Amino acid sequence: QVQLMESGGGSVQAGGSLKLSCAVSGYTRTRPCMGWFRQAPGKERERVARIFSNGGSTFYADSVKGRFTISQDAAKNTAYLQMDYLKPEDTAMYLCAAAESTRAGGCYSDKYWGQGTQVTVSS
Numbered sequence: 001q002v003q004l005m006e007s008g009g010g011s012v013q014a015g016g017s018l019k020l021s022c023a024v025s026g027y028t029r030t031r032p033c034m035g036w037f038r039q040a041p042g043k044e045r046e047r048v049a050r051i052f053s054n055g056g057s058t059f060y061a062d063s064v065k066g067r068f069t070i071s072q073d074a075a076k077n078t079a080y081l082q083m084d085y086l087k088p089e090d091t092a093m094y095l096c097a098a099a100e101s102t103r104a105g106g107c108y109s110d111k112y113w114g115q116g117t118q119v120t121v122s123s
Contacts, residue, residue, distance in 0.1 A: 036094060048060070068081060089121075
């Protein structure tokens with residue numbers, strides 16, 4: 001059974017930083033694509049960042065480019081989201097997701113999800 005467990009959320013003032021972690025267990029196939037989503041009350045879920053299975057290709061939403069960095073440690077089966085220069089509009093529940101990788105190095109749809117960790121940024 002695949003499980004994803006997020007940690008690292010909390011409350012911070014605008015301009016501050018947080019680092020989220022997502023520990024993956026029970027995944028037995030080749031390295032997955034890992035991603036972070038966020039959802040604020042009354043808003044749709046938004047893909048924030050994604051890292052492909054090769055570890056070198058990444059995607060970021062325009063709203064976080066230059067401020068957030070996604071990474072992964074394959075040996076620890078853990079993905080990270082370093083969030084700097086946080087803004088009040090970054091306040092949301094942040095969820096980790098894993099997708100199986102394609103043979104071409106792409107990603108299938110996100111299949112496994114964590115429960116989320118809350119990030120609150122005050123002005």
